[in-house]
Amino acid sequence: MSAFVDIKDVTLRYKGRSGSQDTLAVEHLNLEVNQGDFVAVVGPSGCGKSTLMKLATGLHFPSVGSVRLDGAEVDGPVSIAGMAFQNPVMLPWRTTRDNVLLPMEVVEPHRRKIRTSRATYQQMADELLASVGLGDAGDQYPWQLSGGMQQRASLCRALIHDPRLLLLDEPFAALDAFTREELWCVIRDLYYEKEFTTILVTHDLREAVFLADTVYVMSARPGQIIVSREIPFPKPRPIEITYEVEFGELTHELRSHIAQARG
Amino acid sequence: MDNDKASSIDWVRLSPWICTFGLFAIWELSVWLFGIPYYILPAPSQIGFAMYEFADGLWTNSVQTLWTTLLGFAMAIVFGLLLGLFIGWDKRIYAGLYPLMIGFNSIPKIAVVPILVLWFGAGWLPAVLTAFLISFFPIVVNVATGLATIEPEMEDVLRALGAKKLDVMVKVGIPRSLPYFFGALKVAITLAFIGSVLSETIAANSGIGHMMLTAQANFEVPLVFACLIALAVEGIGMYAIMAGLEQRMTGWAHRSGFNR
Known part of the structure; x- marks a missing residue:
């Protein structure tokens, strides 16, 4: 059975402005998200995380590779x-x-x-x-x-x-810390109530670890998934978990991957 | 509104009247004090007398100028709105036509009037067209800007749902450009007056511009000033109407109390 969101070996090249070289936003990108999963994608800025969202919704098409959603090739805007x-x-x-x-x-x-x-x-x-x-x-x-x-x-x-698919592109980045934590819980509760598949793109590692089943780390441009990390904490998670030692260690581990990705 | 006691004076409302009458009072005083002859600078009282004396002619010509202006202005609204929508529709059209628009707007319209007269003869038609030509530009630019600056995220949200360009324009682009449009109307109406009077002073046989020219030739300086006052009054009136319209139609865009 193929995954609900199935991004296979995708390369996307943006046409540069006249004269300059084309930008390679993502290269050989692979990502599978099963129905009902909550995944988070983290990475250094400019690594093509937003491109990933546009690929999944049919706003951009891959130069090479294929994007499938619910078993069908994405060939236009997807209203789901x-x-x-x-x-x-x-x-x-x-x-x-x-x-x-x-x-x-x-x-x-x-x-x-x-x-x-x-x-x-x-x-x-x-x-x-x-x-x-x-x-x-x-x-x-x-x-x-x-x-x-x-x-x-x-x-x-x-x-x-x-x-059936919710795409969040750094939705809480502009909010203060308390409001952000409140909204994490809002998302968590909505997710359990409605059971949509979610891809969360974020800079915030705590956010990613708190909400997701799996966290993917993307490399610097051209973006690729370099690490995939299952989050073992049982769900639904209380907000207090973010202050526990294991949570901190996991966040720290992801942080070192990002540091590598930037280097 | 005023938060003070009911008996206190609302200075904000009073202020325009005080300033206007103050200006005329200083003007009147200076003319008498410095003994300025009426053919250089007539006093407001002399202008008032000229207005009374030539009331009929002033009225007919003001009405003539007003409707010439409004006709040109109406054309500018229709054409400006359509062209603005067309230019703002697509980045490529925007890029292609913008330099042309700027170039056209840089041409002094006074240079265009003789051409219009050549084509249509002297009279009200060149005046209408000049009013139109001079006033459509701000409308086009503002409508196009309103459309061209739709937030990309908004467009993504709708496009990802399968919205066509027309949907995006109707739901987001057009309402979004309305404040720009009504803001432009305030600028455009005053420009339209400039255009029609300009054309009337060059080639017409009626209208305030024509009357002014005749008065000048006859050395009726107070009447020249009376014409100017008549124009100013028309200009303020139309501007007020446009500002009122803007307030009514796009109140949501004025969130601060300043414009209330």
């Missing part, structure tokens, strides 16, 4: 994926609820249904918002929310169409 980024990018003219509903206005089959049954969809959005602790924020505009609240709303937007 949801994405959240470091920048929550909410639309300031829409209420938080309408921001969350944005994907529904685009993705089939909701796109046709949302016009006639707006109320049902609004209730759906409100329930999702409530599950991340934003029960009262639906009518507020995103700029009235704090950074952490905006990021929660952005997660809701990524999950509203019940994607």
Whole structure:
């Protein structure tokens, strides 16, 4: 049986600006993620982690190699994926609820249904918002929310169409430490409730170890997976685990791999 | 609004009136104090008298200029919006047409008026076209900029869901460029007045610009100033309408209390 996300020997070359050389974003990249897994990808900056996300969602296509999602070759945008980024990018003219509903206005089959049954969809959005602790924020505009609240709303937007694959690109990097830990728990709880497959791209090793089943370390550009490390701690994990000795040791071990990858 | 006691004076609201009347008062005083002859700089009272004396002509010509301007401005809105959407649609179109736009905008419009007169003859049509030509540029640039600066993450979110370019534009691009658009309207309307009056002073037989030229030829300096005042009033009026429209349509873009 092939993996849910199956990236096989992928090389991606960006066309350089006229005159300059092409950039090799990733080279011979292999990554398999099974259905329902939570994996984290860490690595030095500029190692092509974001490229990985774009490959998995069909926004970029490999120059060499193949990307398969749920058994089918990715040959265009895949509507079974949801994405959240470091920048929550909410639309300031829409209420938080309408921001969350944005994907529904685009993705089939909701796109046709949302016009006639707006109320049902609004209730759906409100329930999702409530599950991340934003029960009262639906009518507020995103700029009235704090950074952490905006990021929660952005997660809701990524999950509203019940994607089977969630892609997170450093979603908590711009938040303060306490808010970040809160959101780790939000993600953890959502993950257990909805059981989507998740790929988390991050700089934060503690975040990766706390949330993921497997952590992959990517090398400097052109990016390759150089280490794959199973995280043995039983799940669901309480936040206190991040202060335990074994957790610290594992984080430290990954850190030394990153140091090598940068060198 | 004012947080002080109800009886206190709202200086912010009063301030424009105080400044305006203050300016005219100083002007009036200086003219009498320094004995400046009316054919150099007429006093506001003399201008007021000229306005009263030529009220009919001023009114007809103001209305003429106003609708010439508005017609050109309306054309600028339609054309500017379409061209802005077209340019902002794609990076390649943006790159290709932008230098042309800059080049066109650098041409002094006063040099274009004779060409327009050559093509369409003297009258209101060159005035409308000049108003149009001078005022569409800010609209195009602002709409195109609004579209071209969509956050890449936003585009990724939608594109990954299978959104077409049109979806991205309708859901994100166009609402996003509206504040730019309405901001541009405020600039464009004042430019449109400049364009129409410019053309009227060169080749027309009605309008404020024409009236000003005639008054100047007859040495009716107070009337020249009366024309200028009439233009200023029209300009302020239209600007206020555009600013009100902007506030209504894109209140979400004004989060600070400054614009309220």
